[in-house]
Amino acid sequence: MHRMLIAAYTGIVCLLCSGAAASGGGLGVGGLTYEREWSNTSLDEVFPRHFEPFGTAGKTWWSAGGAVATTFGDETDYQIHGAFHHFLIDDLEVIGELALWYADQKGPNTYGVNPQLGLRWHFWHDEPRDWTVFAELGLGALWTEKNVPAGGTSLNFTPRGGLGFTRRIGNGPARFVAGVRHHHISNARIEGEANNPARDMPLVHFAFMFPF
Numbered sequence: 001m002h003r004m005l006i007a008a009y010t011g012i013v014c015l016l017c018s019g020a021a022a023s024g025g026g027l028g029v030g031g032l033t034y035e036r037e038w039s040n041t042s043l044d045e046v047f048p049r050h051f052e053p054f055g056t057a058g059k060t061w062w063s064a065g066g067a068v069a070t071t072f073g074d075e076t077d078y079q080i081h082g083a084f085h086h087f088l089i090d091d092l093e094v095i096g097e098l099a100l101w102y103a104d105q106k107g108p109n110t111y112g113v114n115p116q117l118g119l120r121w122h123f124w125h126d127e128p129r130d131w132t133v134f135a136e137l138g139l140g141a142l143w144t145e146k147n148v149p150a151g152g153t154s155l156n157f158t159p160r161g162g163l164g165f166t167r168r169i170g171n172g173p174a175r176f177v178a179g180v181r182h183h184h185i186s187n188a189r190i191e192g193e194a195n196n197p198a199r200d201m202p203l204v205h206f207a208f209m210f211p212f
Contacts, residue, residue: 051173051211054129054166055093055122061085065207067099069183075149075199077183078102079114085209091122091132101142107150114158116140122166130168134179137161142185149197153187160184166209175209 052059063083070076081099088094097116103109118138125132140158147154164179183203189196 054168054173054175055087055091055125055132057087057089059087060212061093061209062212063177063207063209065177065205067181067203067205069201069203071199071201075103075105075201077185077199077201077203078104079205081207083207085120091125093120093122094118095120095136095138097138097140099140101144103144103148105149108146110144110146110148112142112144112148112154114140114142116158116160118160132166133163134165135161135163136179136181148185149199152195152197153191155190156185156187158183158185160203162203162205164205169208173211177207177209178205180204 061084063085065081067079067081068076069079079099079101081097083095083097085093085095095116095118097118099114099116100111101114102111116138117140118136120134120136122132122134138160140160142148142156142158144154144156148156160181160183162179162181164177166175166177168175181203183201184198186198187196
């Protein structure tokens with residue numbers, strides 16, 4: 001009996017294979033042919049999306065990442081951050097961010113905390129919104145254990161502006177974010193012009209972004 005079942009199973013497999021060969025790559029059974037051009041099939045067709053397109057008004061996201069800014073000399077600032085993102089309208093988000101900084105600088109090195117508020121406009125995206133390109137502006141306050149820069153103050157302001165992109169990761173909603181900014185640290189002359197040794201550097205940042 002066991003041998004009969006194996007023979008029957010083998011016969012069915014042979015029948016299916018012969019049907020597929022006769023139909024030029026499809027699956028043929030009883031004269032019916034089922035064809036699929038998998039080479040031309042996108043991941044979204046195989047695994048349909050079940051989430052709103054990125055940049056949809058009213059949607060909230062969160063992110064975590066880091067950044068580095070340097071003068072390519074004696075001063076380099078390192079950062080890690082977490083942020084909340086809310087799309088006010090399609091493609092325009094407001095960002096609340098909390099960052100921790102470590103300043104490797106002339107004079108004593110130090111660390112600090114930096115809340116930020118920003119706006120980010122995704123002015124270009126491809127049709128499935130796998131890619132977006134954005135411009136952003138923001139302003140924050142930086143409190144450090146020691147003065148930044150050395151000879152300045154422990155309270156500074158951090159206006160920022162830059163360009164970047166987002167890229168959908170795999171077939172899910174999560175995204176990779178990266179960009180460049182102008183990194184400026186200044187106390188806005190709160191203790192006079194002589195005590196405001198502002199710092200200006202190029203900054204590169206990255207993050208991973210997820211929907212709520």
